[in-house]
Amino acid sequence: MITVEEALTTILARFKPLPAERVPLREAWGRVLAADVVAREAIPPFDNSAMDGYAVRLADCVGATEAHPKALRVLGEAPAGRTSGLVVTPGTAVRIMTGAPIPEGADAVVMREETREAPERVEILVEPEPAEHIRRQGEDVARGSTVFEAGELLNPAALGVLASIGVAEVEVVRRPRVALLATGDELVPIEAELAAGQIHDSTGPALEALLTRLGAVPVPLGVARDDRAELVAKVQEATQYDLLLTTGGVSVGDHDLVKAVLGELGEMAFWKVNMQPGKPLAFGAVGQTPVLGLPGNPVSSLVAFELFVRPAVRRLQGHARVQRPRVAVTLTHALEKRMERRQFVRAWVHVEEGRYVACSTGPQGSHVLTSVARGNALLDLPAGAHRFEAGAQVPALLFEEGEAYAGRDLDR
Ligand code: AMP
Numbered sequence: 575m576i577t578v579e580e581a582l583t584t585i586l587a588r589f590k591p592l593p594a595e596r597v598p599l600r601e602a603w604g605r606v607l608a609a610d611v612v613a614r615e616a617i618p619p620f621d622n623s624a625m626d627g628y629a630v631r632l633a634d635c636v637g638a639t640e641a642h643p644k645a646l647r648v649l650g651e652a653p654a655g656r657t658s659g660l661v662v663t664p665g666t667a668v669r670i671m672t673g674a675p676i677p678e679g680a681d682a683v684v685m686r687e688e689t690r691e692a693p694e695r696v697e698i699l700v701e702p703e704p705a706e707h708i709r710r711q712g713e714d715v716a717r718g719s720t721v722f723e724a725g726e727l728l729n730p731a732a733l734g735v736l737a738s739i740g741v742a743e744v745e746v747v748r749r750p751r752v753a754l755l756a757t758g759d760e761l762v763p764i765e766a767e768l769a770a771g772q773i774h775d776s777t778g779p780a781l782e783a784l785l786t787r788l789g790a791v792p793v794p795l796g797v798a799r800d801d802r803a804e805l806v807a808k809v810q811e812a813t814q815y816d817l818l819l820t821t822g823g824v825s826v827g828d829h830d831l832v833k834a835v836l837g838e839l840g841e842m843a844f845w846k847v848n849m850q851p852g853k854p855l856a857f858g859a860v861g862q863t864p865v866l867g868l869p870g871n872p873v874s875s876l877v878a879f880e881l882f883v884r885p886a887v888r889r890l891q892g893h894a895r896v897q898r899p900r901v902a903v904t905l906t907h908a909l910e911k912r913m914e915r916r917q918f919v920r921a922w923v924h925v926e927e928g929r930y931v932a933c934s935t936g937p938q939g940s941h942v943l944t945s946v947a948r949g950n951a952l953l954d955l956p957a958g959a960h961r962f963e964a965g966a967q968v969p970a971l972l973f974e975e976g977e978a979y980a981g982r983d984l985d986r
């Protein structure tokens with residue numbers, strides 16, 4: 575049996591970022607830049623005031639105090655959104671609003687709270703520092719500088735930065751299109767009435783949602799019967815996509831044809847990974863398309879998704895960090911491990927007095943999907959040890975934070 579890390583290393587070695595595409599800025603959130611962005615404009619684009627107050631000449635305000643204020647004649651107002659055209663000459667000041675261009679001649683702004691206002695006159699009550707409350711042109715981003723580099727993630731604030739320098743379109747890594755193929759004679763779509771012995775394809779919709787949440791484009795190919803010709807046709811259809819995920823048929827059952835078909839059509843390795851759940855896993859390629867054959871049990875396939883598919887998809891998307899961060903969590907109750915193998919336990923993690931605490935979400939059988947739905951983390955219990963006491967610290971993979979899981983949220 576190979577370890578989780580060995581499997582992941584082998585998988586990731588076969589993935590690299592997809593080619594670039596140009597998209598409108600509004601669609602670029604969460605994407606990875608495929609090219610450097612050079613600023614054609616500066617931020618701020620002009621010297622402007624950081625305060626509502628008075629644009630003054632330092633020389634006029636030397637020694638100003640509450641007891642000995644400096645009186646200046648007010649020439650007029652500098653509003654945001656246009657140049658006032660006013661020039662601050664010795665003995666004068668201009669009333670200025672936040673964001674307004676600094677009038678010629680001024681070299682500091684005194685905030686309104688540090689003045690006494692009278693009609694057409696203002697008394698300055700403090701001596702300003704040079705350039706005080708002036709936001710300099712290019713202070714945040716200089717014109718001609720590289721604002722973001724290829725490989726950087728476009729988070730919401732980055733979209734704001736790009737908008738501020740007038741970038742309406744960006745080159746980002748293309749979204750991966752991921753084909754999903756469920757296999758099994760017993761599986762029917764959600765809409766179908768169940769006949770004896772049948773079950774609904776439950777993994778398909780869950781994997782679709784996981785892919786969508788990741789920013790990939792899921793392409794459901796439906797359910798293939800455990801039938802050689804049907805499997806061959808579906809797998810061949812999938813070679814036009816960036817990745818194929820199959821579920822089921824990679825174990826040792828009589829009808830586990832996926833193994834045989836994938837092995838025939840492509841270059842595939844079949845692994846037993848030293849973990850529970852999710853032991854059987856297939857990996858390889860058919861044509862140019864990498865294929866990950868996930869186990870059939872819904873829980874196993876979702877755990878395998880977290881451990882192997884998500885990092886592979888993130889690599890296709892160009893992300894530098896492909897794995898979830900691991901955090902130490904404290905168990906609220908003792909946990910027994912059923913087997914020797916490394917076990918991933920579905921858990922609910924929340925913050926108590928500034929630290930992460932975790933409780934199991936219940937029965938951990940590979941067919942019990944509700945305990946995945948009610949969780950927000952996987953505890954990573956190492957091979958060997960069999961019992962973990964309440965209060966013990968174990969590593970955990972946290973799913974997206976701040977999200978509600980099946981009716982709960984992090985405040986509960
Ligand atoms: P298999 O590896 O094909 O033998 O599948 C293992 C178990 O997972 C069996 O109980 C299957 O019925 C179940 N299973 C396989 N695929 C799915 C699916 N897409 N949705 C729900 N259960 C599935």
Ligand code: MG
Binds near residue numbers: 757830870
């Ligand atoms: Mg099957």
